[in-house]
Every structure is written in C-alpha cells, then in structure tokens.
Amino acid sequence: MKLSEIWPKDAPPIDEAKKFLEKYRYKKIVLKYGGQVMASLQLSKAFAEDAAVCNKIGVNTVVIHGGGPQIQQRLNQNKIESKFISGLRVTDNKIIAIVEDVLLNEVNLDLVDSIKKYGANSISINARNSDIIRVNGSKDKKLGFVADPDQINENIINELISKKKIPVIAPIGIDKMEQAYNINADTVAGKISEKIKADRLLLMTDVPGVNDKNGKLIEKLTISEANILISKGVITGGMIPKILTCISCIKEGVSGVVIIDGRKPHAVLYELFSEAGAGTLIVND
Secondary structure, eight states: OOHHHHSOTTSSOHHHHGGGHHHHTTOEEEEEEOGGGGGOHHHHHHHHHHHHHHHHTTOEEEEEEOOHHHHHHHHHHTTOOOOEETTEEOBOHHHHHHHHHIIIIIIHHHHHHHHHHTTOOEEEEOTTTSOOEEEOSOSOTTTBSBOOEEEEOHHHHHHHHHTTOEEEEOSEEEOTTOOEEEOOHHHHHHHHHHHHTOSEEEEEESSSSEEOTTSOEESEEEHHHHHHHHHTTSSOTTHHHHHHHHHHHHHTTOSEEEEEETTSTTHHHHHHHSSSOSEEEEEOO
C-alpha cells in the first residue's frame, strides 16, 4: 500500500510526513477524542481518518473518547438539569443510565463505524463487553456515580493492538456490584497510557494548546515549567487537571503527552507527522 493512496489531501505534505514514519511505526500512541470536535461532522470524520491512517502505517493506535456534547443533548431532551462540581458532572441514578447509554450505544459504536469506513479494524471496548475498567466506588459522594479508574486491564488492549486492531474505549467503569460509573475521559486516557507504557498520549482540546502569559502558544514544556506556570496562575481552570494528567503519565513512563488543538482538521497527523506539530508537547525534565 502506497502512502499516497491513504494520505488525506488536507493533511501534512507527504514528503514531510515521511520523515516521521519510522519514529512512530510500531510505537504505542493513545488518542483521547473529545470536546467540541465531537459535535462537528467534518472534524469527527477527520479524526476517524487520522486514527485509521495511523493504524495502516503501523502505529499501535488506541482511542479513548468522551461524550460531553452528546450527553448534554440527551439530558436536555429529557429536561434533566446538569450540575457540575470542579468540572465534573454530578451523576445520579437517572443521569448515569443516560450517560452509559450515550457513551456505549451511541458515541462508541458510531466512532468504531467511522474508523472502519476508512479501512481500519476498530473494535468497541467498554466495561460491559469486556472487563476493561474497574472502579472502587464514588470519588466523592457529592458527585454521585463518578469515579476514578482503580484497575485497567491492559492485557486486553495489548492483545488487540498486537493484532493490528484499534481498541475504541468508552470512559465508563464498573464496581464489584456491576454498577456503572462515569469517569473523566482524560483521566482514563492517562491511566491507560501509563498501563500500556505508551510512547505518546494526545489529548484533544478546544484550544490551541498551553499558552504563556501573553497568550502565545508554548510548543514544548517540561514538568517543572508546567508546575511553575500553574503556581503563577498562567495555567488555570480546566487546563490544570489536563496538565496534572500529563505530569502523572510522564512520571509513570509515558515518553511525552501532547495537548492538541482538536479544532484543526487532521490535528493528529499534524502533531505526529509534521515539523510544526499541533499543540503543546509536555516532557520530563
């Protein structure tokens, strides 16, 4: 298969991309798909194509997805009010049933189908069809059915990528009573990256990356530099937990984590296969 036959027209130039092929071939790359990119048909298709292309050229690709926009839409349709604490959705019995249905039966299956349309072998992985994510109860009673991952079954993931399949993983965990819990997708992506010792984790966001105090994109950050920016109030709000996820991953052996601009079509290919990249790379000191 020629690269030109599978490479998207609006992706980085092929001659430039070829320089990076060997760098990532056979490496483990985790892609966290989420944010407003999920609400755009054009961007969703571009992401699915990127994942498929990575798989076809020999990158061991794993996808974790969120589903905030779709969950919110379903809650609105059911006239259920949303409450958030520190950016996490308060999740009662009614809401967890909706969250589970949307993530497992809508978002996950749609993404699997989209990737398959671009010729890659993607497969749905979730806490109901495989023992992938176990939790140990709620992280905070005020949040309800919201948890952090306690156990990740990395053997399932490693077996699938060894067979050139793309696991597409929903951020739902279950406890010993088989009760479902909502988990932040960034957190799931981080923990999975740690467990499989990924070479790269790409976190899709709705911003260009991490900006300095003047609003200019920072292309590369060390852990120490990131901590300083947090302490100085340059990194704020929802970016802080993302950065903390990045730092945890790197300390656990992930080579680098990139916060990429998911609003850019083919952001994944631009990050991996171009000189400029598509966001902020965070690495060890």
